[in-house]
Amino acid sequence: MPTYTKLAAMGQYVPDRVVDNDELAAIMDTSDEWIQAHTGIQTRHYAMNGENTSDLATQVAQQLLSKSGVAASAIDLILVTTITPDALTPATACIVQANIGADNAFAFDLSAACAGFTFGMATADKFIRSGQYRNVMVISAEVNSKMMDFKDRTAAVFFGDGAGGALLQATTDPHENNIVAEKLQTQGNATVIHSGRVAPITKISADNYPQTDAFYQAGREVFQFATTVVPEQMRGLLAREHVALSDLQFVICHQANLRIIEKIAANLALPMEKFPHNVERLGNTSSAGVAMALAGVFDQLNGPTLLTAFGGGLAYGSVLIKK
Structure with a gap:
């Protein structure tokens, strides 16, 4: 079974x-x-x-x-x-x-x-x-x-x-099945977004001590990627599953910033009312943003909802759920 x-x-x-x-x-x-x-x-x-x-x-x-x-x-x-x-x-x-x-x-x-x-x-x-x-x-x-x-x-x-x-x-x-389908991808790009890099040692010395670098992102490249490549993945997954964009109850995007979410909504020709967001209050909380936005509307779910996120890697993934 x-x-x-x-x-x-x-x-x-x-x-x-x-x-x-x-x-x-x-x-x-x-x-x-x-x-x-x-x-x-x-x-x-x-x-x-x-x-x-x-x-x-x-x-x-x-x-x-x-x-x-x-x-x-x-x-x-x-x-x-x-x-x-x-x-x-x-x-x-x-x-x-x-x-x-x-x-x-x-x-x-x-x-x-x-x-x-x-x-x-x-x-x-x-x-x-x-x-x-x-x-x-x-x-x-x-x-x-x-x-x-x-x-x-x-x-x-x-x-x-x-x-x-x-x-x-x-x-x-x-x-009772709630996880319908997913599409996960990476581009093998280590330059656009990176954080916590640890350099190898160059000599054996008593003063060697591990150090990490701070978070870095190339903002324009991230914006371009998020608003062009990512929507195409979203469309592809929905087409594969024979789900129309208009049938989605919610589209829960990575809470990168509100302007990216607005641009994705416009690209998909969907109203912002379908895009729950918390970024105004919470900022970009990296991987936690989609989870928290989904938690905020969990009790309202009654139709297909698309979760989509993107970040360093460049990694991007969409999961279609239905409740």
Whole structure:
């Protein structure tokens, strides 16, 4: 008997500290007017009270357990998507596992930059459909603030911290299947977006110490990619599945900035009312943005919805869900 994937619960969390545009304008050459005109962003949240990525992810994991009524001991897999992990090792997902007491799970991180939630959903779906795993958490969590160069206004003004996630469950009822199809792609491009690069040593010396670089993006190239290549992928997936654009209840895009979302909506000739967004309040939360936007409308879902995200790699992915 085939196994299908049900989207059982959603959760989201942001740190308490709110940072508005004026606060950033006080330390770099920018202004509230410029930021809002170019990005639509008004505020973002920063983790500044000792919270790290695993702490944000743990808050979401606890919500998923509470909302679903599933015990931590019943979780089979915890998959955390992030480009701002607590450390290179252990995986942030392993820390979340310990925090919630999911002793019977295995856990790992997935790095697909801002496309992480779509890649994570597609990956978790395959684990469930194998028939071996029944309860899988997919949590996208980012503390982008710790990777910013606050002298670089082309990046720092965009980003915020947050986490969102889903609990996926196995079902044998095809009517409960919520994951319909996906299309994942990468371009093998390491220059347009990068973060946390660690250089190899050039000599053996007592003063060698690992260092990482801050987040960087080539804004114009990202905008062009997101508003031309990505919509074509979206159209291709929908055509393959015989779903008309007009049939979509929602299109939940990566919350990169409001202007990109508006441009994608215009490219697809769809009204902005179909595009839930949180970027004005939360900024670009990397892989967490789609997860949090989906969590915000989860209780309203009653038709086909397309999740689409894009980021470093260049990675981009679309997942068609129906509830």
